[in-house]
Amino acid sequence: MSSNIGVMGHPIGHTKSPVFQQAGLDELGIEETFEAWDVAPEDLEEKVATFRASGFLAGCVTLPHKQAVIPMVDELTEAAEAVGAVNWIFNRDGKLVGHNTDGSGFLRALKEKAGFDPKGADAVVFGAGGAARAIVYALKGAGVNRLTIANRTVEKAQALASDFSEGRFKPNAIDMSRDSLSNHVPYATLLVNTTSLGMAGGPAELATPVTAEMISADAVGYDAVYAPPMTKFLREVEEAGGEPAGGITMLVFQGIEGFEMATGQKAPVDTMFAAIEKALKEG
Numbered sequence: 001m002s003s004n005i006g007v008m009g010h011p012i013g014h015t016k017s018p019v020f021q022q023a024g025l026d027e028l029g030i031e032e033t034f035e036a037w038d039v040a041p042e043d044l045e046e047k048v049a050t051f052r053a054s055g056f057l058a059g060c061v062t063l064p065h066k067q068a069v070i071p072m073v074d075e076l077t078e079a080a081e082a083v084g085a086v087n088w089i090f091n092r093d094g095k096l097v098g099h100n101t102d103g104s105g106f107l108r109a110l111k112e113k114a115g116f117d118p119k120g121a122d123a124v125v126f127g128a129g130g131a132a133r134a135i136v137y138a139l140k141g142a143g144v145n146r147l148t149i150a151n152r153t154v155e156k157a158q159a160l161a162s163d164f165s166e167g168r169f170k171p172n173a174i175d176m177s178r179d180s181l182s183n184h185v186p187y188a189t190l191l192v193n194t195t196s197l198g199m200a201g202g203p204a205e206l207a208t209p210v211t212a213e214m215i216s217a218d219a220v221g222y223d224a225v226y227a228p229p230m231t232k233f234l235r236e237v238e239e240a241g242g243e244p245a246g247g248i249t250m251l252v253f254q255g256i257e258g259f260e261m262a263t264g265q266k267a268p269v270d271t272m273f274a275a276i277e278k279a280l281k282e283g
C-alpha cells in the first residue's frame with residue numbers, strides 16, 4: 001500500500017526530497033514513509049485521483065508534471081496561479097489544492113542561508129523557464145527595485161517580463177550576448193542562474209551564463225542548479241569577490257513549506273538540512 005505523502009515525477013530516481021522529508025517526519029514522530037513515485041504522463045490522472053483518499057496528506061510534484069496537474073486539482077493558490085505551475089498538491093478532505101512553493105522557498109533560502117534581502121536590490125535573473133517564473137514572482141513580491149531577465153531565447157524573457165509587469169514594476173528583457181549583459185550585470189547586487197547551464201548531466205555542465213569580470217564584488221550569486229553544489233557560475237561569482245550560494249537550500253525550503261502545509265506542524269528545519277547535507281557528503 002502506498003504511503004500518504006511523497007513526490008511524483010518521471011524519472012524520479014534522482015530525487016533528493018525523501019531524504020530530508022523523512023528526517024522531518026521521523027523527528028516529529030509522524031508514522032509515514034515519504035515515498036518517490038515514478039509516474040509516467042499517461043498515468044498521471046489516475047495517480048492524482050488517489051490523492052483524494054481519506055488520510056492522504058500531500059504529493060510533491062516535480063518534472064515533467066508541474067503544469068499537467070493543474071486541470072486535475074480543484075483549486076489553485078494565488079502562488080500556483082501566478083507561477084502557472086504546481087509543485088505541491090494537498091488533500092483537504094477530498095478536495096485537492098495545488099500550490100507552488102518554489103518562489104517562497106527561493107526567497108527563504110536567499111534570506112536565511114545567503115543572508116540577502118532582495119528588497120530594493122537591482123537583480124538579474126538568467127533564464128526564462130519554470131524556475132525563472134517562480135523566482136521572478138518571488139522577487140517581485142519581495143520588492144526588488146530593478147529586475148532584468150536574460151535568456152537565450154529573448155522572446156521568452158519578454159513574455160515573462162510582460163506577465164509580471166505591473167505599475168512601476170517593469171522587468172527588462174534581454175538576450176544573453178556579452179553586449180546586452182554588460183549593460184545590466186555589473187550593476188546588480190543579486191544574480192540568479194535559473195538556466196540549466198552548469199547542471200550535472202545537462203546540456204552544458206561546464207558553462208556559465210556570465211563570467212567574473214562582469215560581476216560586482218558586492219553581488220550575491222544564487223544558482224538554482226544544485227548538482228553539482230559548486231557550479232561554474234558560482235566559481236565565477238567567487239572569483240569576482242561576490243558571495244556564491246547553491247540551489248540545494250531552495251530545494252529544501254520549498255519542501256519545508258510543503259511539509260508544514262501537509263502536516264500542520266512546524267518543520268524541524270535543522271534536522272532536515274542536516275539530513276540532506278549528510279546525504280550529499282556521502283554522495
Ligand code: NAP
Pocket residue numbers: 102126127128129130131132151152153156194195196197199203204224225226247248250251252254
Ligand atoms: P526549463 O523550464 O526547461 O528552463 C530552462 C532554461 O535554461 C531556459 O531559460 C533555457 O533557455 C535555458 N537553457 C537551457 N539550455 C541552455 C543553453 N545551452 N544555453 C543557454 N540557456 C539554456 O527548466 P527549469 O525547470 O526552469 O529548471 C532550470 C534549472 O533550475 C534546472 O537546472 C533545475 O534543476 C533547476 N531548478 C532548481 C530548483 C531548486 O529547488 N533548487 C527548482 C526548480 C528548478 P531557452 O528558453 O532559450 O531554451
